Amino acid sequence: MANHVLDITNEHCPMTFVKTKLKLAQIAEGDTLEVLLTEGEPLNNLPKSAKEQGYQVLSVTHVEGPVHKVIIQK
Amino acid sequence: MYDFTEEELNRYSRHILLKDVGVEGQERIRAAKVLIVGAGGLGAPVAMYLAAAGIGKIGIVDGDVVDLSNLQRQIIHTTPDVGRYKVESAKETIQAINPSVEVVTHRDFLMANNALDIISDYDFVVDGTDNFPVKFLINDACVMAGKPFSHGGILRFEGQTFTYVPGSACYRCTFDGPPPAGAVPTCSQAGVLGAIAGMLGTIQAAETLKYFTGVGELLTNKLLTFNAKTMDFRKINLKRHDRCPLCGKNPTVTHLIDYEQATCDLASHKASNK
Numbered sequence: 267m268a269n270h271v272l273d274i275t276n277e278h279c280p281m282t283f284v285k286t287k288l289k290l291a292q293i294a295e296g297d298t299l300e301v302l303l304t305e306g307e308p309l310n311n312l313p314k315s316a317k318e319q320g321y322q323v324l325s326v327t328h329v330e331g332p333v334h335k336v337i338i339q340k
Numbered sequence: 341m342y343d344f345t346e347e348e349l350n351r352y353s354r355h356i357l358l359k360d361v362g363v364e365g366q367e368r369i370r371a372a373k374v375l376i377v378g379a380g381g382l383g384a385p386v387a388m389y390l391a392a393a394g395i396g397k398i399g400i401v402d403g404d405v406v407d408l409s410n411l412q413r414q415i416i417h418t419t420p421d422v423g424r425y426k427v428e429s430a431k432e433t434i435q436a437i438n439p440s441v442e443v444v445t446h447r448d449f450l451m452a453n454n455a456l457d458i459i460s461d462y463d464f465v466v467d468g469t470d471n472f473p474v475k476f477l478i479n480d481a482c483v484m485a486g487k488p489f490s491h492g493g494i495l496r497f498e499g500q501t502f503t504y505v506p507g508s509a510c511y512r513c514t515f516d517g518p519p520p521a522g523a524v525p526t527c528s529q530a531g532v533l534g535a536i537a538g539m540l541g542t543i544q545a546a547e548t549l550k551y552f553t554g555v556g557e558l559l560t561n562k563l564l565t566f567n568a569k570t571m572d573f574r575k576i577n578l579k580r581h582d583r584c585p586l587c588g589k590n591p592t593v594t595h596l597i598d599y600e601q602a603t604c605d606l607a608s609h610k611a612s613n614k
Contacts, residue, residue, distance in 0.1 A: 280353055280354075280357055281349065281350065281353060283357060284349050284350075284353045284356045284357060285349065287356055287357070287362055287363055288342060288344060288349060288356070288363050290363075291341075291342045291362065291363035291364055292341060292342050318359070319359040319362075320359070
C-alpha cells in the first residue's frame with residue numbers, strides 16, 4: 267500500500283475537494299493520500315466532505331503556519 | 341487513468357463533487373457517444389445539457405431548416421439562424437457551450453434505410469422527434485440493435501417519456517403501432533407550450549446522464565407523464581410483453597418500416613428541404 271501526497275494549499279473551494287477526489291480516483295484501494303491544505307474553509311470542509319463520501323480520514327495534523335495535513339485512506 | 345486538465349476539473353467540478361458522479365462518472369460521460377434524433381423542441385435542451393455535461397460525442401439527426409415558428413421552444417437556435425440547417429445551427433451552439441464536444445451532424449431524416457447505420461456509432465439514442473412514424477422507427481431500430489434510448493413526446497401542455505435498455509419494455513409492448521396518418525395532431529398542428537419542451541427534454545438529458553453514470557433508477561418499465569396545466573406528474577408501469585410484435589416471443593416486426601406521415605408534415609419537410 268502506497269502513500270501519495272497532494273498539495274492543495276493554493277486552491278480554493280470547491281477545487282480543493284475536486285482535486286482531492288481526482289487524486290483519490292487515481293490511487294489504488296487501500297492507499298493513503300496525504301493532503302496539504304490551509305486552515306479556514308479547506309480545513310473545515312475537506313475532512314467532512316471526504317467522510318461524507320465514504321472515505322476514511324485517518325488524521326488531521328498541524329504542519330506549520332496555516333498549513334495542515336489530512337491523511338485519507340481510499 | 342482519469343486524466344483531466346485543470347480546465348476540465350473546473351468546468352465539471354459540480355459533477356465531480358457529487359458522490360454518485362465523481363471523477364469516475366465524469367470519465368464515463370466524457371467517453372459517451374449520444375445520438376439525438378431531431379434538433380427541435382426536445383433535442384435542443386437535450387443537446388445543450390449534454391454538451392454542458394461534457395458528453396464526448398454528440399450526433400444530431402435532422403434534415404430540416406430553422407423556421408421562425410421554431411424559436412418559441414427550440415432554444416438551441418436563435419433568430420439569425422432562421423433558414424439555416426438545424427444541425428448546423430445546433431452544432432454551433434453546442435460548440436459555443438463546450439468546445440471539447442465532438443459534434444457529428446447527420447443532415448437527413450431518420451428513415452428505415454439509414455436508421456441502423458446511423459445509430460450504430462452511438463451508445464445511447466434520444467428521441468426528440470415530433471411524429472409517430474419516427475418514434476416507432478427509433479424504437480424498432482434501437483430494440484433490433486440492442487441500443488438503449490430515451491423516448492420523449494410532447495403536445496399542448498403534456499409530456500411523456502420512458503427509457504429503454506435491452507430487456508426492458510419497448511414502445512411496442514404498450515403501443516402496437518403508430519396511429520393512422522393524420523389521426524393525431526402533431527405540435528405543428530395542435531400547438532405546444534414552449535417551456536414543456538424544456539421540461540421534458542431536460543428529463544431526457546438527466547436520464548441519459550444517469551444511464552452513463554449508473555446513478556439511481558432509470559425510467560425503464562415506467563412511463564412518466566406530466567400535465568403542465570396542473571403540474572401533475574405520474575409514473576405508469578410498463579410491462580415487457582411476450583406478445584410484443586417487436587421484442588416478444590414471435591415477432592412480426594422484423595424489419596424497419598417507414599410509416600406514412602400526415603400529408604401536411606411531409607409537405608413541410610419537402611418545402612424545408614429545398
